[in-house]
Amino acid sequence: MTGPGQAVAAGPCVPTPESVCEAQVGSDVAKELGxxxxxxxxxxxxxxxxxxxxxxxxxxxxxxxxxxxxxxxxxxxxxxxxxxxxxxxxxxxxxxxxxxxxxxxxxxxxxxxxxxxxxxxxxxxxxxxxxxxxxxxxxxxLAPLGPDERAAFTAMAHRVVAHLISLDPTQAESACQAASSQIDTHVPRPGAKG
CATH class of the missing domain: 1.10.10.10 (Winged helix-like DNA-binding domain superfamily/Winged helix DNA-binding domain)
Structure with missing residues (x-):
């Protein structure tokens, strides 16, 4: 225990990426994928x-x-x-x-x-x-990521995009519309009777 006037040994004060985001917009928003x-x-x-x-x-x-x-x-x-x-x-x-x-x-x-x-x-x-x-x-x-992390991040992004485009391979932007329609049919709207 330390008393008044005593120094406290501390590690380096380096904010984590999560704490930076949370300080800027709040913890709930900082966790949203969108x-x-x-x-x-x-x-x-x-x-x-x-x-x-x-x-x-x-x-x-x-x-x-x-x-x-x-x-x-x-x-x-x-x-x-x-x-x-x-x-x-x-x-x-x-x-x-x-x-x-x-x-x-x-x-x-x-x-x-x-x-x-x-x-x-x-x-x-x-x-x-x-x-x-x-x-x-x-x-x-991508500066905060190391080479392996960059490769993994890019590979995962490719998989997500391929999934979205597979919903409508003729038009990439309509993949988002198709995903919205698919989600809307599975997620009840507030106040809707299910």
């Missing part, structure tokens, strides 16, 4: 948006440019569906990428009515530079 995922998303998107702001369309532009460079962009409609981009937005995005010299529209040999989106040499350079900056953003966001 809040945690939202904070990760906000931190990543804020830094990533700045990192790729020279690519027309920002992150969307980088995704579309990557698909064009890899040869995964058979046409605008397919790429728009894959990345959950509205078709009218996609037309303007491809226009902007084309004006910047990053992609070209070429006739599809299999369907003369369709246009393939093909990355240019300039587009490849821009994509490589954007990917390097995005890797630095990932390093910043």
């Amino acid at each position: 809040w945690l995922v939202g904070q990760i998303q906000h931190g990543y998107l804020t830094a990533a948006t700045r990192a790729v702001d020279e690519v027309p369309g920002g992150l969307r532009g980088v995704y579309v440019l990557g698909a064009a460079i890899r040869g995964d962009a058979p046409n605008q409609i397919e790429v728009a569906r894959r990345f959950g981009i509205d078709r009218t937005v996609m037309v303007h995005l491809i226009d902007d990428l084309e004006k910047a010299g990053l992609v070209e529209r070429r006739p599809d040999p299999a369907d003369r009515r369709a246009r393939m989106i093909v990355g240019t040499d300039r587009g490849r350079d821009a994509h490589d530079a954007a990917q390097a900056r995005l890797r630095r953003v990932e390093d910043h966001v």
Whole structure:
């Protein structure tokens, strides 16, 4: 026991990640998956948006440019569906990428009515530079995790996303809608008779 005026031996005063979150928003909110995922998303998107702001369309532009460079962009409609981009937005995005010299529209040999989106040499350079900056953003966001933890975190995130997309593989963003519908049918609403 210590009395008045006696020193108390103490360990280093290092807050835990949980205590930092709880101090900011309260213990109940800090434990909610939605809040945690939202904070990760906000931190990543804020830094990533700045990192790729020279690519027309920002992150969307980088995704579309990557698909064009890899040869995964058979046409605008397919790429728009894959990345959950509205078709009218996609037309303007491809226009902007084309004006910047990053992609070209070429006739599809299999369907003369369709246009393939093909990355240019300039587009490849821009994509490589954007990917390097995005890797630095990932390093910043995941800085508190060691290499094994990063790998595990990424693997678990892939499994969750694969599950959500499997609910509707034709449109990634509708996976969330499908999940909501599935949950709504299993969870009684307050005041509802079950």
